[in-house]
Amino acid sequence: MPIEKSDLLQGTLDLLILKIVALGPVHGYGISQRIRQISKEVLQVQQGSLYPALHRLEKRGWLEAEWGQSSNGREAKFYKLSAKGRKQLASEESNWNRLAGAVAQILQTAD
Amino acid sequence: MAWWKFLLPKRASGRQLDSELRFHIEELTEANLAAGMSPEEARRRAMLEFGGPEQIKEELRDVHRVPILETTLKNLKWTLRLLRKSPSFSVVVILTLALGIGANSAVFSAIDAVLLRPLPFPDGDQLMKFAQYNTKAHNSQPFIAPLRVEDWNRMNSTFQAIAGYYAENASEISGPLPEKLTQAIVTPRFLKVLGISPVLGRDFSSQEEHFGGPQAVLISDRFWRRRFAADPNVIGKRIVLSGFRSSYLIVGVLPASFRFPDNDVDLWMAGPPDAPYAQSRESTWYRVIGRLKPGVGLEQARANLDAVQSQLGKQYPKTDADLVVKIQSLKETIVGGARKSLWLLFGSVSLLLLIACVNIVALLLARAAHRQHEISVRFSLGASRTVLIAQLLTETFLLASIGATLGLFVASGASHVFRSLAADLPRLEEIHLDWRIVIYSLVCSAVVTLLCGLLPALRSTRQGISGSLAQNNRTQVSSRTPLQWLLVGIQVGLAVTLLSGAALLLRSFQALGRVSPGFEPAGILTFRISGSYGETADWEALTQRINGTIEELRSVPGVEAAAASATLPGVPTNYPTELRFVEGAQDPRHKMVAESRFITPDYFATMQIPLLAGKVCSEPHFRAVPNRLSPTGQFLEPVSINVVVNRSFADAFLAGSTVLGRHVQVLENPFIKPDQAGEISGVVGDAREEGVNHPPSPTVYWCFGAPGGPDAVYFVRTRTAPMSLAKTVREKIRAIEPARSVFDISPLQDHIDEAFAENRLRTVLLTFFAVTAVCLACVGLYGTLSYSVNVRRREVGLRLALGALRAQIVKQFLLQGLGVSFLGCVAGSVLAAAFARLLSGMVYGVSPTDVVTLSGVIFLVLVVAGIASLVPAIRAARVDPMQVLREE
Numbered sequence: 001m002p003i004e005k006s007d008l009l010q011g012t013l014d015l016l017i018l019k020i021v022a023l024g025p026v027h028g029y030g031i032s033q034r035i036r037q038i039s040k041e042v043l044q045v046q047q048g049s050l051y052p053a054l055h056r057l058e059k060r061g062w063l064e065a066e067w068g069q070s071s072n073g074r075e076a077k078f079y080k081l082s083a084k085g086r087k088q089l090a091s092e093e094s095n096w097n098r099l100a101g102a103v104a105q106i107l108q109t110a111d
Numbered sequence: 112m113a114w115w116k117f118l119l120p121k122r123a124s125g126r127q128l129d130s131e132l133r134f135h136i137e138e139l140t141e142a143n144l145a146a147g148m149s150p151e152e153a154r155r156r157a158m159l160e161f162g163g164p165e166q167i168k169e170e171l172r173d174v175h176r177v178p179i180l181e182t183t184l185k186n187l188k189w190t191l192r193l194l195r196k197s198p199s200f201s202v203v204v205i206l207t208l209a210l211g212i213g214a215n216s217a218v219f220s221a222i223d224a225v226l227l228r229p230l231p232f233p234d235g236d237q238l239m240k241f242a243q244y245n246t247k248a249h250n251s252q253p254f255i256a257p258l259r260v261e262d263w264n265r266m267n268s269t270f271q272a273i274a275g276y277y278a279e280n281a282s283e284i285s286g287p288l289p290e291k292l293t294q295a296i297v298t299p300r301f302l303k304v305l306g307i308s309p310v311l312g313r314d315f316s317s318q319e320e321h322f323g324g325p326q327a328v329l330i331s332d333r334f335w336r337r338r339f340a341a342d343p344n345v346i347g348k349r350i351v352l353s354g355f356r357s358s359y360l361i362v363g364v365l366p367a368s369f370r371f372p373d374n375d376v377d378l379w380m381a382g383p384p385d386a387p388y389a390q391s392r393e394s395t396w397y398r399v400i401g402r403l404k405p406g407v408g409l410e411q412a413r414a415n416l417d418a419v420q421s422q423l424g425k426q427y428p429k430t431d432a433d434l435v436v437k438i439q440s441l442k443e444t445i446v447g448g449a450r451k452s453l454w455l456l457f458g459s460v461s462l463l464l465l466i467a468c469v470n471i472v473a474l475l476l477a478r479a480a481h482r483q484h485e486i487s488v489r490f491s492l493g494a495s496r497t498v499l500i501a502q503l504l505t506e507t508f509l510l511a512s513i514g515a516t517l518g519l520f521v522a523s524g525a526s527h528v529f530r531s532l533a534a535d536l537p538r539l540e541e542i543h544l545d546w547r548i549v550i551y552s553l554v555c556s557a558v559v560t561l562l563c564g565l566l567p568a569l570r571s572t573r574q575g576i577s578g579s580l581a582q583n584n585r586t587q588v589s590s591r592t593p594l595q596w597l598l599v600g601i602q603v604g605l606a607v608t609l610l611s612g613a614a615l616l617l618r619s620f621q622a623l624g625r626v627s628p629g630f631e632p633a634g635i636l637t638f639r640i641s642g643s644y645g646e647t648a649d650w651e652a653l654t655q656r657i658n659g660t661i662e663e664l665r666s667v668p669g670v671e672a673a674a675a676s677a678t679l680p681g682v683p684t685n686y687p688t689e690l691r692f693v694e695g696a697q698d699p700r701h702k703m704v705a706e707s708r709f710i711t712p713d714y715f716a717t718m719q720i721p722l723l724a725g726k727v728c729s730e731p732h733f734r735a736v737p738n739r740l741s742p743t744g745q746f747l748e749p750v751s752i753n754v755v756v757n758r759s760f761a762d763a764f765l766a767g768s769t770v771l772g773r774h775v776q777v778l779e780n781p782f783i784k785p786d787q788a789g790e791i792s793g794v795v796g797d798a799r800e801e802g803v804n805h806p807p808s809p810t811v812y813w814c815f816g817a818p819g820g821p822d823a824v825y826f827v828r829t830r831t832a833p834m835s836l837a838k839t840v841r842e843k844i845r846a847i848e849p850a851r852s853v854f855d856i857s858p859l860q861d862h863i864d865e866a867f868a869e870n871r872l873r874t875v876l877l878t879f880f881a882v883t884a885v886c887l888a889c890v891g892l893y894g895t896l897s898y899s900v901n902v903r904r905r906e907v908g909l910r911l912a913l914g915a916l917r918a919q920i921v922k923q924f925l926l927q928g929l930g931v932s933f934l935g936c937v938a939g940s941v942l943a944a945a946f947a948r949l950l951s952g953m954v955y956g957v958s959p960t961d962v963v964t965l966s967g968v969i970f971l972v973l974v975v976a977g978i979a980s981l982v983p984a985i986r987a988a989r990v991d992p993m994q995v996l997r998e999e
Contacts, residue, residue, distance in 0.1 A: 029138040
């Protein structure tokens with residue numbers, strides 16, 4: 001069953017977006033597709049959360065945006081990671097891993 | 112992207128949002144089509160999956176919206192709450208700024224009114240003042256012959272018009288008592304040059320400007336209200352002037368703001384250029400002003416006037432060949448003298464504001480340390496650094512604005528202060544509070560906000576969330592104080608700079624008071640008696656009238672001596688004249704230049720200037736010379752003139768030779784002709800005639816009869832206080848000269864004090880600023896040391912518990928305070944020495960880099976700093992170790 005927006009831990013969406021964008025310039029549609037594909041349809045991001053998150057990250061200077069041609073020749077807004085965003089991604093990733101590790105540890109030990 | 116777009120806030124335009132979202136929907140539709148749906152179905156499903164695009168767009172706009180108004184209001188609300196919570200902090204900051212910004216705006220209001228604004232005439236910057244400079248005699252003459260004014264006006268191509276004027280006093284005798292008036296005699300075009308027209312009536316007609324035409328006057332608004340109770344039907348009435356013994360038709364009333372050439376001018380009358388008595392190119396009558404044509408520069412006008420004058424030189428080689436025309440902006444001639452003093456005051460009051468700011472920075476830093484916890488909490492709750500800095504700056508700005516508003520009250524009193532300290536400051540009546548000053552104060556508070564607020568705001572938000580909530584105040588030792596000590600040092604340094612400037616001015620003031628002027632100003636009453644230049648046609652009669660008046664004055668009970676002179680001794684006036692001796696060869700390379708003074712023979716006895724050799728001069732004889740301009744066909748001129756020289760003159764030009772009996776003769780002087788040589792009859796002691804701040808120059812006193820023409824200054828030495836005789840003197844003059852009025856009656860000492868009013872103004876104000884600066888610096892020192900003591904209480908307690916002596920603790924803190932103050936003093940002395948040049952020309956009897964003054968200032972500041980440090984140091988030593996350790 002897909003996990004909806006409300007179930008995503010706060011801040012997780014930002015981390016996912018940063019990670020996807022780190023792979024190369026990509027538009028909003030591409031991001032939502034990739035999250036769905038990579039998570040094997042487990043995570044489905046609502047457009048209503050995706051776009052505000054993208055614009056927020058752009059405003060903070062973690063993402064940079066540029067208009068360009070999509071693969072089928074349409075005008076699309078492409079996002080890519082800034083140097084600041086790369087740093088942010090690294091720190092959020094390590095935070096997440098620590099948190100996940102800690103949660104896993106508790107789940108295992110408490111069994 | 113163009114570089115300038117970075118300067119604009121990034122906005123998500125609606126079109127861009129649309130196309131970004133539309134792309135997504137189109138891609139979804141495409142995918143659905145690929146999955147085999149019909150086009151309508153594909154589109155419907157895509158829209159369904161996407162959700163409401165309008166709602167998303169609204170959310171996106173929220174991301175980009177900068178809620179300026181909401182944020183500011185919220186910040187203000189926060190700030191007010193904080194200010195209420197710490198009232199003493201707020202009051203200290205607000206009062207400091209009220210004084211700092213207020214004093215600054217006050218001085219600025221004077222600078223604005225006096226120096227920055229154009230003169231109160233339309234296009235006042237086009238107005239120029241003229242003088243003629245004699246290249247042979249090297250003297251500048253502001254009084255120009257009427258013919259030459261007309262020539263300049265006719266022949267130039269760079270001025271709209273050139274006009275002349277001079278002011279003299281007159282007696283109006285149509286009322287029960289003669290009333291002294293100030294009248295200006297003006298050439299045609301006078302009002303045109305100044306760009307003024309009458310508010311009532313009209314300017315002179317061309318008949319009225321011709322000799323023998325109808326006699327007309329324009330009157331001032333002041334005279335109109337005083338004498339005619341602002342009667343709108345005043346045009347057509349007549350006044351009678353004693354000097355000319357004829358009645359004048361009032362043709363116009365000039366605006367209330369128009370007070371030229373003098374503040375107290377009452378009426379203007381036309382001086383006809385075609386009058387027979389105005390036809391000499393050697394007469395010295397008019398001060399001359401001109402209005403430049405639009406777009407004409409000063410240099411262009413100078414070149415044009417040079418050409419005009421050299422043409423006149425060819426036409427009239429005898430009178431005009433050696434002359435060149437000098438022009439200067441009229442404003443400069445009026446306010447130029449006050450410029451240096453005003454900027455000096457502005458500089459010092461800005462230093463004061465800087466000290467106030469530094470003080471507030473220190474206070475804010477200390478407070479920020481207390482608020483570290485609050486700031487950390489807000490960081491951890493997700494506030495960004497920008498938001499926090501904006502909040503902290505809003506706090507400072509609110510304080511600065513309240514301070515600036517209160518400061519406006521200080522500034523509104525400025526004109527009163529300037530009026531009471533320096534009544535002769537030019538354009539004084541134009542100093543007042545207006546919107547320019549309000550805006551200036553606002554700008555001041557914005558600058559102050561950035562100066563004071565930015566550093567504390569940046570510092571206190573620097574560590575961000577990493578300086579975690581766990582930080583314990585008790586483990587914190589004085590980590591934050593080096594910067595605060597630097598600030599204290601800066602304050603002390605700036606205060607020392609100001610105080611040494613003030614001390615130098617004070618010492619000059621003192622030195623000026625101690626100086627022995629060579630005459631005795633105390634006990635002298637001075638006044639003038641109205642006269643007219645028409646009287647100069649019969650110099651002998653004029654001399655007899657003045658001497659007769661002096662004779663009568665001497666008979667008044669309580670009067671010891673009486674005399675007259677052209678000038679007031681001790682009040683700066685220069686009248687350098689080039690002379691040569693009649694007997695003996697003259698060294699042509701050595702020019703002999705001496706001050707000229709015109710006096711009556713009793714002058715020396717009245718002023719108590721000692722006679723060193725010979726005898727005082729006696730009045731001249733007169734000879735009749737034919738003169739077609741005079742009604743009698745002749746002119747009575749003084750001959751066989753006596754002069755008295757001062758000791759400096761004898762030492763400088765006649766050392767080792769006979770002094771008495773030598774004849775001096777004047778070169779190139781409009782008042783004394785070369786053939787009117789003066790015989791030296793005596794030598795008197797040196798007196799500081801040209802100002803008490805000026806060492807006596809070689810001086811020749813001329814007994815020329817009628818000193819200063821009709822407008823002599825009378826001196827009466829009284830047995831009692833000078834002003835107690837004022838009424839008696841007035842009555843005496845009325846008895847002997849019923850048609851003349853007495854004016855300007857005041858003690859000589861008042862005139863001398865008045866002449867140095869600007870000196871007093873800058874000394875008093877600079878001293879006030881400097882004392883305030885020292886107080887502020889001490890408050891800063893006290894505050895910082897108290898803070899440091901507070902932070903280090905635990906350390907002190909521990910040391911006391913381990914056996915440290917209380918005296919050691921006191922000494923340690925005291926030395927810390929004194930050490931910083933001393934470094935501040937050193938820096939301040941360097942600054943003071945660097946600024947000393949600014950004071951040159953303002954100090955008297957003391958060098959601008961006087962070591963004694965500077966050491967005195969440093970000593971004083973260190974003593975005050977010691978007292979300010981002692982209180983917190985003693986408080987530190989009173990720490991109870993048991994209590995502090997229990998607090999752990």
